[in-house]
Amino acid sequence: MRLAAALALLLLAGLSAWGPALAVEPEEMLDDPELEARARDISKDVRCVVCQNESIDSSNAGIARDLRILIRERLQTGDSDREVFDFLTARYGDFVLLKPPVRPATYLLWFGPAAVLILGGLGLAVFLLRRRRPAAQSGVPELTPEERGRLAKLLKERRE
Amino acid sequence: MSEATPRTMKILIRVLFIVPLLIFAGTLGYLYFGLDPQRDPRAVPSALLDKPAPDFELPAVPGLQTPGLSRGDLEGGGPVLLNVFASWCVPCRAEHPLLSELVESRGVTLYGIDYKDKAEDAVAWLEELGNPYAAIGHDDSGRAGIEWGITGVPETFVIDGDGTIRYRHAGPLTRQLIEEELLPVLEQLR
Numbered sequence: 001m002r003l004a005a006a007l008a009l010l011l012l013a014g015l016s017a018w019g020p021a022l023a024v025e026p027e028e029m030l031d032d033p034e035l036e037a038r039a040r041d042i043s044k045d046v047r048c049v050v051c052q053n054e055s056i057d058s059s060n061a062g063i064a065r066d067l068r069i070l071i072r073e074r075l076q077t078g079d080s081d082r083e084v085f086d087f088l089t090a091r092y093g094d095f096v097l098l099k100p101p102v103r104p105a106t107y108l109l110w111f112g113p114a115a116v117l118i119l120g121g122l123g124l125a126v127f128l129l130r131r132r133r134p135a136a137q138s139g140v141p142e143l144t145p146e147e148r149g150r151l152a153k154l155l156k157e158r159r160e
Numbered sequence: 161m162s163e164a165t166p167r168t169m170k171i172l173i174r175v176l177f178i179v180p181l182l183i184f185a186g187t188l189g190y191l192y193f194g195l196d197p198q199r200d201p202r203a204v205p206s207a208l209l210d211k212p213a214p215d216f217e218l219p220a221v222p223g224l225q226t227p228g229l230s231r232g233d234l235e236g237g238g239p240v241l242l243n244v245f246a247s248w249c250v251p252c253r254a255e256h257p258l259l260s261e262l263v264e265s266r267g268v269t270l271y272g273i274d275y276k277d278k279a280e281d282a283v284a285w286l287e288e289l290g291n292p293y294a295a296i297g298h299d300d301s302g303r304a305g306i307e308w309g310i311t312g313v314p315e316t317f318v319i320d321g322d323g324t325i326r327y328r329h330a331g332p333l334t335r336q337l338i339e340e341e342l343l344p345v346l347e348q349l350r
Contacts, residue, residue: 049204049311049312050312052202062276062302063302063305063312066301066302066303066305066306067306070303070306090207091207091208091214091306091308091309092207092311093204093205093207094207095204095205095207116183119176119179119183122176123176123179123180126172126173126176130173
């Protein structure tokens, strides 16, 4: 019984430690929960420039931490989310955004998959339509009554 | 049905058959580009190239005779070199003799930003290796580094007389890089 209780406790401790490891440290956080939530949202879309495929929200790199603090400072001085992103892209370029902006250079990225899907669907539709089309429309002439008679005779002969 | 319709249909289908081939060729080209050993996948495009140098003002490193650095220092003269370094950065140690050589034998003006470094460490580092910098700004908080859009140390910039950034290299300079990229840029701006 005691063993079971101990096991359950262990399991509980394990579960409470579950979840993504947080890079954001308590002393970085803002007192205003609304601003903090906005800072977290922005941080999730900002690429850590040294670790590359991580957001600054989950990165432990020094520069990621600096950027997190900078974002919070700018929000505190009244910057909008847009202004914070503009500030970052002015220095680091679109590279710093984990979600690339929609512009001519990124059209292929944003609309490419949809275009491939549409083209594939079109190809499939043409293929199926052609297969289903009755003989009359596909350009093959219909059999005349004499031909039908001959065909029936031939088939009958073969069966015998 | 008119006679033209099946014909246009046929042409359309023929074109549709070529489309997958074109997509395949495009993908192949893209993958070939990705496998190019000359390409550095970690290279980050610089947003500041051909833009005016950012505004910043940094105090001197405490305990060092070299003056501090601000935006105004970069302007006015010919092209200057700005090197972001730190005593804790190993590649900085590797490129240091190359920077000293540039200053001594090529007469390049070199400025430095000491990035997130302890003052006493920086002083000791420069005492050991020599100090080729005309001025060094002490960027304790790393804020000036962010203004310059740096991703790490070392990084080197070329700024022309108008205060415009003309070249940027992230990572340590090498002799080959200096010969093939840095010197031609400096020569062109002179």
